[in-house]
Amino acid sequence: MMLRIAFQMDPIEGVNINADSSFRLAEEAQARGHELFYYTPDRLIFDEGRVVARAWPLKVRREQGNHAIKGDEIVLDLATVDVVWLRQDPPFDMAYITTTHLLDLVRDTTLVVNDPFWVRNHPEKLLVLQFPHLTPPTMIARNLSDIKAFKHRYGDVILKPLYGNGGAGVFRLDAGDRNLASLHEMFTGFSREPLIVQKFLPAVSKGDKRVILVDGEPVGAINRVPAEGETRSNMHVGGKAEKVSLTERDREICAAIGPLLRERGQVFVGIDVIGDWLTEINLTSPTGIQELERFDGVNVAAKVWEAIEARRARA
Numbered sequence: 001m002m003l004r005i006a007f008q009m010d011p012i013e014g015v016n017i018n019a020d021s022s023f024r025l026a027e028e029a030q031a032r033g034h035e036l037f038y039y040t041p042d043r044l045i046f047d048e049g050r051v052v053a054r055a056w057p058l059k060v061r062r063e064q065g066n067h068a069i070k071g072d073e074i075v076l077d078l079a080t081v082d083v084v085w086l087r088q089d090p091p092f093d094m095a096y097i098t099t100t101h102l103l104d105l106v107r108d109t110t111l112v113v114n115d116p117f118w119v120r121n122h123p124e125k126l127l128v129l130q131f132p133h134l135t136p137p138t139m140i141a142r143n144l145s146d147i148k149a150f151k152h153r154y155g156d157v158i159l160k161p162l163y164g165n166g167g168a169g170v171f172r173l174d175a176g177d178r179n180l181a182s183l184h185e186m187f188t189g190f191s192r193e194p195l196i197v198q199k200f201l202p203a204v205s206k207g208d209k210r211v212i213l214v215d216g217e218p219v220g221a222i223n224r225v226p227a228e229g230e231t232r233s234n235m236h237v238g239g240k241a242e243k244v245s246l247t248e249r250d251r252e253i254c255a256a257i258g259p260l261l262r263e264r265g266q267v268f269v270g271i272d273v274i275g276d277w278l279t280e281i282n283l284t285s286p287t288g289i290q291e292l293e294r295f296d297g298v299n300v301a302a303k304v305w306e307a308i309e310a311r312r313a314r315a
Helices: 021-031 094-104 116-121 124-130 144-154 180-190 202-206 248-263 289-296 300-314
Strands: 004-008 035-039 044-047 050-060 068-070 074-077 083-086 111-113 138-141 157-161 171-173 195-199 208-214 217-225 240-243 268-274 277-282
Touching (some): 004 050, 083 094, 138 144, 144 157, 144 180, 217 289, 248 277, 289 300
Antiparallel strands (some): 050 074
16 A cells, blocks of 8 residues: 655754655655655644645665755645654654644554653653663652652662753762762753652663553564763763664563553554563654664564554554
8 A cells, every 4th residue: 555654753854864764655655655744843733623734755775965855845734644654753742742732633544653642741751660670779858858768778779860861960869979969950940740769770781671562562672782981871972782682581572561651552663671670661763673684684664654554454
């Protein structure tokens, strides 16, 4: 079937075509004969009952700097397309949340991936709270005395903003650290949000595994190893991607969370696993497709589109 597909994402001109998952999804869709459109989140409009976007017809090619060929701008009624991809990166702020509310309004006619209702209601660091048997000891709190008590309990902890991404604002506070009060003052000075604090997992030195699930089923994983002297393994801050296999524990975690993801329309999900513990479930704009394809020789983007095409056919 030929589908009309709109990508809601950050400016496509600046993406790295050898790493960006949205580009790879667009490339595979084009190869499958689908018609592509593209717009940035600020171009999404509610206009007298219609949800539209100031969008461009799009063709892609694997030539960095000349990888996105846009047609003339059009006003695209999102009720007339088959699939909308919700693919802008966090921060998961009110601007992001507003786009999920607007996309909710076309769910009866258009398949929105990942389902915006559940993206909005399942932030990455909060959805894991439904699976406490799979996660390391965790506290979400704003009060300094509560966070201090948690740190006293475990000695070595990770402190981070609840709605951060890409490793930004992540601090390791070991037993001898004296910076908790200052960090708390800094975070609470510019945000009303609580913080998340977790027991430090020494296994992170061996890597933070990104497991990719398609329609609730694991299709593979990559390992992200922190740079020398770093706690964070995010590739944005120098983490190195390595080939890795799924373990029995990884499959156990996926079996536990997969049915919920599938039921709630989360077609493309990336989870983070350190050692034996689930730390995040990434729904907003997961990455890792291209790295996994290079390591495993599997067309992960095709698996994603097969799942979407099957869902669209059942609609």
